[in-house]
Amino acid sequence: MNMEPLEIFEVYSAIESEAAVYRDITADVMSDLRLASAIGRIKIEIYPEGSLYMLAAMLRDVEMPIRISDMASVDTSYEGGEGFVKITIDREKYMPELTHFLWNKYTPANVVQADRWTILIRAEEPAKEAETLPAQIIANPSKNLHADMVEFSIRCVPEGFRVRYHTYENNEYLFIASEDIIEPTQLEHAKKMMEKLRKAVPDVTETKTADGKEKREAKNKSETATAATTGKEGQ
Incomplete structure (x- = not known):
């Protein structure tokens, strides 16, 4: 599926090897819910040891009621x-x-x-x-988008992170999830994520799309085809 490019799509995990996995999960859910055209910028941070998941997103303008x-x-x-x-x-x-x-x-x-x-x-x-x-x-597209973003967040968050908090105002969506009580310092950190997202300058030389599943499938097909061709040449 050809998705509209995101200006910023960043995923950070304290366990570096898991960042790509979370990015793919995010891309797949975004694709399933058809949210790529509604999200302009998104930044996610996951701290598994602290049981903390934070998501900040800036949404594109939606139609009035x-x-x-x-x-x-x-x-x-x-x-x-x-x-x-x-x-x-x-x-x-x-x-x-x-x-x-x-x-x-x-x-x-x-x-x-x-x-x-x-x-x-x-x-x-x-x-x-x-x-x-x-x-x-x-x-009311704005109201529908709010509900879709909540579902999107819940589907992306690691299992067991059942303490949740979110805000949605002026096209800015903030979501935090944890296994424990969300601390004020964590909320402040999430707000700083949003502030950085506002000020960030997109890298115009790179196109970021929400096509995790499609890209992996295409890559797998390409690798399979290459392997098959190589096998025939070796016979």
């Missing part, structure tokens, strides 16, 4: 003598969220997908509904 008017136009329509609210889709990106919202509000029996771009809704007062629907919020 999505209203129906952002993806569709709303009007009334009369079909077979019956009045409907007519929604004409302009953007399909948030169709699942729109459908879920309409089903909850009107029940599935009253929501008809006339075609790919048209939804008809049975309502007692179609004109009134058509007037209020455009302002309704159907998705």
Whole structure:
């Protein structure tokens, strides 16, 4: 999978040989959750002897809450003598969220997908509904990203690190996990990680991507093919 490059992707472990392993785990989970395009910079530090895991990430800007008017136009329509609210889709990106919202509000029996771009809704007062629907919020990308980042962190953290703390503010996400109580000094260290991440200058000569699993698989295939070719030549 071709991922958008990260500006900074750093993983440090007090046990040096484990850093690459944690980096691959991070890349794989990032890929699974499709977060690479949302994360601009990420720095992770792991101290196994101290049972401490710290993650600082700067996230790219996400869309504001999505209203129906952002993806569709709303009007009334009369079909077979019956009045409907007519929604004409302009953007399909948030169709699942729109459908879920309409089903909850009107029940599935009253929501008809006339075609790919048209939804008809049975309502007692179609004109009134058509007037209020455009302002309704159907998705909040920022809120979804917050939840995804929490899941991302939990899946990356070593097993047994069940004491957790995180903050998410102004596109900055900080996560700490430990087997023990998180100390104020550890929190301060994590905040300094974030501060360094803000000030860091990306290395423009190196492309950092969240493709750990894909890169390993490609490398393994390449090595296998090379070995097979070498074997044939030696026969």
